Amino acid sequence: MVPSASVISDDPSILFNIAGMVQFIPYLTGREPAPFSRATSVQKCVRTEDIEEVGKTTRHGTFFQMNGNFSFGDYFKEGAIRFAWTFLTTPEAEGGLGFDPERLWATVHHEDAETVDLWLKETSLPRERIQFRGSEDNYWHTGQPGPGGYCSEIYFDRGPAYGAEGGPEADEDRYIEIWNLVFMEFELSAVRSKADFDVAGELPAKNIDTGMGLERVAFLKQGVENMYEIDEVFPVIEAASRLSGKRYGANHDDDVRMRVVADHVRAGLIIMGDGVRPGNEGRDYILRRLLRRAVRAMRLLGVSEPVLPELLPVSMEVMKASYPELERDFDRISRVAYAEEAAFLRTLESGTALLAQAVEKAGPAGTLSGEVAFALHDTHGFPIDLTLEMAAEHGVSVDAEGFRTLMSEQRERARADAKAKKGSAKDLSAFSALLERGRTEFIGYDSLSSDARVRGLVRDGEAVERAVPGDTLDLVLDVTPFYAESGGQRADRGLLTGDGFTARVLDVQSPVKGLSAHRVEIVDGEIAAGADVLAQVDSEHRFAAAQAHSATHLVHSALRSLLGPHAVQAGSLNQPGYMRFDYAYGDALSASARAEIEDAANTAVRDNMAVSYEHLPLEAAKASGALALFGEKYPEIVRVVDIGGPFSRELCGGTHVGSTAEVGPISVLSEASVGSGTRRIEAAVGLEAFRGLAKERTVLQSLSEMLKVPGADVPERVSSLMERLREAERTIAELGRARVLAAAAGAVESAREVNGVRVSATDLGQVADAGDVRTFVTDVRARMGEAPAVVAAAGSVNGKPSVVVAVTPEAQALGLRAGDLVKEACGVLGGGGGGKPDLAQGGGQDASKISAALDAVAAAAGRR
Incomplete structure (x- = not known):
């Protein structure tokens, strides 16, 4: 039995695992040897291409669980059909699912007559309940190059009350697919559509992939109408019904909304459980969309207050039996979800204001x-x-x-x-071929240099035999001391030297598990596959990166100590002289909290704690108190990094210093939000931290000399100067406003009559802000009495013209509108504006045309 992989896909072209076989693709294609010949799994899956259809039909769901049986070169079609039929039709009391064999149908690919014969041979299924279908239905692939093959699907007949006779070809609402046997035997080189693809050849071994939709089987076995009414989903619908006061089943539109809520709350719970946080890109955006669609659906049901605190715990309670980690991690999950709902409700508030304006x-x-x-x-x-x-x-x-x-x-x-990204995905076949000749042995924990042999050279995805000066390509060694980038730590740099050649190592990645690809620039000489080399890591670069990585562990521990265990890592970057650490937390750190964390981390440095390592089975490591990070995939045997005993103990494959004193000073540079419920700390480490602090000291000394006060008094002196500056600016602004208002009486006296309307147009010259112009215009309008009048004024604000037009009620009765008049002025000024019928304002680019703009207002007023 193989546990579910994370719902987060390892494949960069897929956001989430969309099928039960995704975690086994390396074994199915032969890129990696399968550690077992058979496997059974229950895989968490998320599909979002039909998200708009969720709830509208009872067949679409975002999150679902796929039960799988897999054979990696072991049994094939005959065994798969026999096992499937036996499990489906064996009574529940004897360990099967107890489906009535008289109500089961099968479909096969129209070119796969062999499978029809096997159905007749291995089961009691009659020929008339076996139907041929095309590649759209009975050929399986992932939608991109990779494994594929014919498939045979099993359907359950719900009975005449649910649709027409005639099998799956006639009605897939009556005949529900519950099982899919994929006979995976081909490697596809190109996939253009479900039914249009190129077959490159056969896979190294014939494999079986069984897919049984847990939710579909559950609703049939539980005797309910659809997957939304099963025991893992319906309690959320009941909670939504209770909150909204709407009865499920009474109104189609309300039913759709409740199904959306139930589906999206559960999907969001699972996705957050695997470490995803709401954001604006990729899977983060999918999660954000799911949560917001659930909140939106509840709003349309009449509930405007926060709902996730009521709904999410309900979903957790019904899902925790299958996934106990949801209960263990619920504090973290709920904080993320509730912060996202609060942010969305604020968005709704601002959106409502914008909608009202529109x-x-x-x-x-x-x-x-x-x-x-x-x-x-x-x-x-x-x-x-x-x-x-x-x-x-x-x-x-x-x-x-x-x-x-x-x-x-x-x-x-x-x-x-997405297609461009998928199309540009790196071809890994050359690396997979090299992996077949053996894994790269990493010895970099214990040594920074080693003798090695060039196992292969890869340029632009193609294997090459040699490289010459000026070439930049990937080089694979059998043994390496170079750390490949992972866990947030940048890769090592260094040199490869040999008989007549030198190559500079620029980067190290792991394109396929178990292989290190060194990105090298050939400096001189010629390197060929099979050459012997001396691999030497840049020790200064390695040490500085190790300082940053150990500093990250210290800061993480300090954060958790101050804020609580829910302040867990959500991402990191460690490179020489610098660390960046993202963590789950909803509120900004106060200045004192930031200082306390910095102090705790540097105290750990001063205490010169030992840094030690051990390798343990994953569960034993967790039981020992080692912290495992959300979203990370760990092997069965993990490396535990221990700093000072209880101070910090984490699962980590990165490189570290020997003791905390070697980290050197840690200087926190910033702490800020990087998304809903996620904060980021950036810090300089080691010599870079010292250099940064030395620069700040130099700046402080300069300020001290300029202000002629001791360094400790600089902040108070600067604050005093800033207050005096603000006071001077306020005085200047008040004088400006007084000057503007003093001109109001003159503006009334100088108003001229244009076609029965009094028009006052004033150039105020330089003004502090547009508010002064607005104040002037409204004051003049108030002095105009009951006559039809238009008041326009303009001024220059920091070199840019600002214009305001006011219209009296009597002028509005004649058809004049402030918004129309201000647009006349803004057209001359090279800008735009608008507003209400009685008052409008705008601006432009060219202050030299203010006089012409005011003339345009007067002319427009006369054309009424």
Whole structure:
């Protein structure tokens, strides 16, 4: 039995594991030898391509569990069919699922007559309940180059109440697929669609991949109508019903929303459980979208207050039996989720204000443009269905077609980008071939140099025999002291030398598990595959990187000690002289907390704690108190880094100093938010920390000399000067406003009549801000009495023109609108503006045209 891999995919072209076999792809393709000939698993999967259909049908779900049976070169079609039929039809009391064999159907690929014969030979299934189907249904692949093959699906007949007779070909609502046997025997070189692909040849061994959808079998066995009503999902629907006061089953639209809530809350729970945090890119964005769609659906059910604190614990309670880590980690998970909901509710609040402005501009019975709806959705995260609902409340329609067009264009750009990324993914076949000749032995924990042999050279994904000066390519050794980048630690650098050649090591990566690829630049001579080399790590670079990595462990421990165990690592970067550490926490650190963490880490440095290592089985390491990081995949035997006994104990494959004193000073540079519920600490380490502090000392000394005060008094002196400066600025602003208001009486007297309207137009010259212009205009308008009047004024704010127009009620009755008039002025100034009928403002680029802009307002007022 193999436990579920993380829902996070190792494949950079796939955000989440979308099938039960994903973790076994290296074994199925032969890139890595399978550690077992057979396996059984329950794999967590997430598919989001049909996210908009979730809840609308009962067949679409975001998170699901795929039960799998796998054979790696062991049994094939005959055994797979026999095992599947036996398990499905054996009574529950005898360990099977107890399905009635008279209600089972099978489909096979139309070119796979052999499988039909095996169904008839191995089972009691009659020929009339076996149907041929095309590649769209009965050929399996991952959607990209890799393993593939014919498949045979098993369906359960729910009965005539659910649809038409005739098997899966006739009705897949009545006939529900519960099992898929994939006969994986081919390597696909190109995949253009589900049914259009190129077969490069056969796999090294014929393999079996069984897929049984746990949720589908569960709803059939539990006697409910669909997967949303099973015991792992329906309690969330019940909670949503209780919170909203809406009864499930009473209204189709409400039912859809409750199903969306149940699906997305569960999917979000699982994804966060595997270490993902909401964000704006990749899988982080998918998680954010799921959580926000759940909150949005509850809002449409009439619940406006936070809902995840009520719903998420319900989902955890029903899922913890299958995944106990959800309960252990729920404090972390819930903090992330609740912070995301709070952020989204603030977004909804700001989006509501923007929508209100757009509705007012559209006017009664108007139409909100697709561009506005798209901007609300794309920039502010405002859901389109909420836009439609709220616009309708104000009697305003929405150009939904325009919105959909813009969304479609965005999706096409996203697909093109994803396709480009997928297409540019590195071809690993050359590295896989080298791995077949043996793994790279890493000896860098104990030695910084070693004799080694060049196992192979790879340039642009192709194996080459030799490299010459000026070439930059990947080089694989049988033994290496070079640390390959992983766990946030940058790779080693150094030199490879041999008989007549020298190569500079620029980077080291692990393109396939067990192999180190050294990115080298050939300095002189010629290197060929099979050559003997001396591999030498740059000891200064290694030591500085080790300092940073050990400093990260110290800062992590200090954070957890101060903030609590939920402040766990969410990412890191360790390189010479610098460490960056992301951690889960919702609030900013106070200055005193930041200083306390810095002090605790440096105290650990002063105490010269021993840094030791041991290798333990994973579960034994966890039981010993070693901290395992979320989202990381660990082997069965792990390396435990212990610093000072109880001070810090983590699973870590990185390199470290021998004792904490070797870390040197740790100087925290910044602490800031990098996303909802995630904070980041950056620090200089070792000699770089000292150099940074020395620069600050020099700056302080310079300020001390300029201000003629001791260094300790510099902050107070600067604060005093800043307050005096602010006071001077306030005085200047007040004088400016007084000057502007003093001109108001003159503006009234100089107003001229234009076509029955009094028009006052004033150039105020330099002003402190646009508020002064606005104050002047409203003051002059108040002095105009009851006559129809237009008041315009403009001033230069930091070299840029600002214009304000006010219109009296009597002038508005004649058809004059401030917003129209200010646009006339802004057109002359090379800018734009707008506002309400009685008051509007705008600006432009060219202050030299203020006089012409004011003339344009007067002329427009006369054309009424």
